[in-house]
Amino acid sequence: MIGIARSLSRDQEVFAEGTAFEFIYKVISGAVRTFRLLADGRRQIISFYLPGDLFGFEANSFHATSAEAVCETVIVSARRSSLIEDEEQRSRLSRYALRELLRAQDLLLTLGRRSALERVASFLIDFADRTEAADALALPMSRQDIADYLGLTIETVSRTLTEMQARGLVHIQNARQIQLTRRAVLTDLCE
Amino acid sequence: MIGIARSLSRDQEVFAEGTAFEFIYKVISGAVRTFRLLADGRRQIISFYLPGDLFGFEANSFHATSAEAVCETVIVSARRSSLIEDEEQRSRLSRYALRELLRAQDLLLTLGRRSALERVASFLIDFADRTEAADALALPMSRQDIADYLGLTIETVSRTLTEMQARGLVHIQNARQIQLTRRAVLTDLCE
DNA sequence: CGTTAGCTTGAGGTGCATCAAGGGACGTGG
């Protein structure tokens, strides 16, 4: 993927909902969130992107979500047009779109049918699987980000993690460092 | 799209979660639902497909959802391999996947952040937009289907529709025939 | 007309939200 690397500070915008879809992006380091807002400010985070992930491709000629850096982040971009030219690239994009769709479907199940405990368990297991960080997670995102991803409030996320620790499922070293001490139980919570 | 037309009776399965991804399908008439289940039977409907819609394409070599006919339905199928051969088809599939992704993202916002009233309004407006049926909707799906799509219970869907009628937003001729009498207000509820 | 499946309505309970206050870590300036 050819493009200029760009450094982003925390909360810095990559693109806004409704603006032209001209580039696609790849995360080099850090993390990016995409989200949609309701008129009164309610926010739903659609996806987190971690190093190696592509993001920003759209069905239409404008972005349906906004994208921001979760923390200090480096990304590279490629012109959308470069995808259309190259058949190889286009086919890769198609695979990525389908993978994104699969992830969105997983989250639909979580938001539609799981309890707070199950949601947080799903989030932890999913994050662990993606980072291959054994059982020691270094979360780049805040409690508010997690809440807005899981359709909960920050208080519920915090209480749920505290309860998980009380049950011996996790160990919270500090807010951003969480160890999965009984991963099998967490996995069971995702059914 | 080449393939044999198949008639399905109500609730008949098209494919099951976990089975091989060999065909993609197109709805000719009727409606299809795709869904995922939790171990205890909780169901999340991922999408409804209406005449003209393609469904069944997957990121992996097996289906991540199950698919069933919502009512008497006719579909046609095409071999997955026919897509890989034809560059034109492949590009169409990519567009479809991106459109599906966009729809999934819309539903994520609904499930994560909207109230019951807003969810039902979103559902009605979305269905009306897709069928271009002016303001008289003929719903092929049951209240249970709507509930499992919106992350609610059947009772809440029913009560919400009753309340909408009391507010003059809709007129419920019978359970499957709903008129949108004040569509602008419903649209506002989706913000 | 009776049966049944799906829908509606009612009463009561609960899981999570809301509102409020109190830590804890980190940075900044004296």
Added chain:
DNA sequence: CCACGTCCCTTGATGCACCTCAAGCTAACG
């Protein structure tokens, strides 16, 4: 090096939107 502010997180008390349980209604169909 310590006071102080700020941001984020945690904890507590209370409320409410939606769920659960239960019963009645309606329409389609034999």
